[in-house]
């Protein structure tokens with residue numbers, strides 16, 4: 001077995017254990033393999049090892065790799081910061097966009113999705129740490145954004161995503177994961193038409209087990225599968 005396949009096997013076991021340990025079904029936790037800076041050859045290895053969902057951060061980089069891998073059955077997710085002027089590419093390339101954080105971007109995605117005659121699935125990215133340098137709508141704004149996006153016919157809100165402040169210990173990140181879980185329940189309880197709070201995208205290499213304990217349905221893992229990025 002190659003190193004990537006071995007890593008994937010271990011990550012799958014850790015995901016399964018984390019889910020079972022907190023009474024969740026392992027099937028309810030999806031793995032998004034994060035492939036920024038990772039070559040198409042390595043992505044192909046990961047796909048051959050059974051992964052079918054990959055996350056990219058940059059449109060140009062993704063566009064090239066997605067072409068290279070067009071013979072596979074990969075579902076591509078966009079997880080990076082998205083500018084409105086790139087919305088047209090994002091709609092063409094990605095099944096799920098995790099990083100919608102403004103009405104301006106949502107409206108442009110909606111317009112482009114309509115042009116392609118499709119409904120684009122999105123997550124609302126929430127900035128819980130209040131960090132100026134990170135994208136994401138602040139908690140209050142995120143709730144309002146969900147209401148506004150609900151009215152856009154060619155978008156389908158599938159849940160929430162967060163990229164918490166960096167800490168070296170997962171326990172320090174837990175409060176952010178917990179807050180996102182609480183926000184999801186709060187919004188779900190409002191039963192907004194055209195809004196489904198099915199997904200919670202949170203947890204990366206250093207903290208995905210904690211995220212699973214706090215309800216993650218999509219963990220985004222790069223380093224633990226492909227090694228350190230240069």
Ligand SMILES: *Cc1c(COP(=O)(O)O)cnc(C)c1O
Pocket residue numbers: 034036057079080163204205206220221222223224
């Ligand atoms: C790079 C990245 C990840 C993966 O991080 P690792 O620590 O390598 O697992 C997850 N989410 C986002 C938004 C990223 O940019």
